[in-house]
Amino acid sequence: MNGKPLVYLDSAATAQKPTVVLKALSDYYLKQNANIHRGVYRLSQESTVAFEKARVVVQQFIGARYAHEIVFTAGTTASINLVASSFGKKFVNKGDELLVSEMEHHSNILPWQVLCQERGAVLKVIPLKDKGELDKGELDLEAFKKLLGPKTKLLALTQVSNTLGTVNPVTEMIALAHAAGAAVLIDGAQAVPHMKVNVVAMDCDFYCFSGHKLYGPTGIGVLYGKEKWLKELPPYQVGGGTIKTVRFSGTEYAELPLKFEAGTPHIEGGIGLGVAIDYLNSVGLDLAGAYEQELLRYATEKLSAIGGLRIIGAAAYKAAVISFVVDGLHALDIGTILDQQGIAVRTGHHCTQPLMERFGISGTVRASFAFYNTFEEVDKLVDGVIKALKMLRS
Amino acid sequence: MKIKEIEEEIVEEFALFGEDWEGKYEHLIDLGKSLRIIADELKTEGRLIKGCQSKVWLQSELKNGRVFYTADSDAIITKGLVALIVRVLGDHSPQEIIEADMGFIDRIGLTAHLSPTRANGLLSMIKQMKMDALSLSLKSKV
């Protein structure tokens, strides 16, 4: 990139794909292409089996009880919109309250904001604690407890902040929300690539993530929902595939999960995601996560030593994401000079504008790590930042 | 100088750096320092150019049939880019500004900044400067 080997430090935006995933995609088109759940012929049955096998891989990956609790969607955003729409229609009424946190991605704010406007409900926000110098980027659990009440219908919370890296104590918060009678949706987009997730142990009602951040294809994502919820919710989009019988006098909907998968799904995406998860399992998520923590520790130490550089987000428990600002300099300038050196980082608000506002900044430079990154790449990042500062401060 | 001539001048200036991106960017940063800065009280929401990750304020005025720009940005490289564009377009008639094709950007190796998704929003800046020129010329005719 720009004449230098690419140093890719933007895996939180989207991960690079292992060749087995690319091969699965091309194999699908070369050897398997046929619509699923429809044909009686062999090819269609084969692709149906492959797609459904991927569903089981996802089920096991997040520890769900049943494969039919796994709904394939287009991504995290699509999953959240599905729940906001279907859950909202059935369970959210005037005066009800929904809870999100101050560190949510816009994708986990806007669907709820729109739902609240439509249903006359109220969106409440769990703040971070310790404003100012002490602000580590952790949620204020005391404030959270006070916000929970009999009117709280749902808590929508990210497990890992895409901007700060903060890992939230979701299990504890889910238990508190349940005690108050609220359902819980967890945005796992930034969690699943870095840590073992078990939705049963966590006890969330809904869990969402994207394939493309998990070394899989774009355009495929997952919504996990507890069986009892998925049975109760009305379909989101309707059409082919979602029905058992259609008559103009009324329609009987299909069993789970097909009720939520209207139209021809992203077949090769699902299959590719299954392969990506198999691949990650073979690497070992524990091992990968531990290694990423080493990279994070190393990068944090080296970057902190740079004068005028301030890391945003110092939670006790963080995923491999590091956001920083430099006094007097715009993140974009730093990102541009890093780009010239072949280093890909993200700059800006990272779709978390309320969080930026809280920290009183317009954006950060964000480096995010995957297990394929190296210590040498961290060194290049650090040298790159030093060079950028020298050029920009001259 | 005509717009085309200024463009040529800039192309020659940047050609001196060859493949030296550092030199190029340092030059751009220096150019930013020569920008005629918009007055602070004019840095309003209305004068912000949309589509940039950094903030860019632009003020345009017509004097003796020519358009003059003052601007500023909170990012240093963006400021250099603004200065570059102002150097080419400023002090010309609205007609000349509207017709400028800005092909030189490609030739000085800053094309990356031109893509529509690029956060620097060079494209938005050029568009705003042209639109300002157009509206100033229309206003001056009524």
Ligand SMILES: Cc1ncc(COP(=O)(O)O)c(C=O)c1O
């Ligand atoms: C925490 C979080 N939630 C949601 C999303 C949206 O994911 P997608 O764009 O794949 O729907 C992202 C992606 O940036 C994210 O980081």
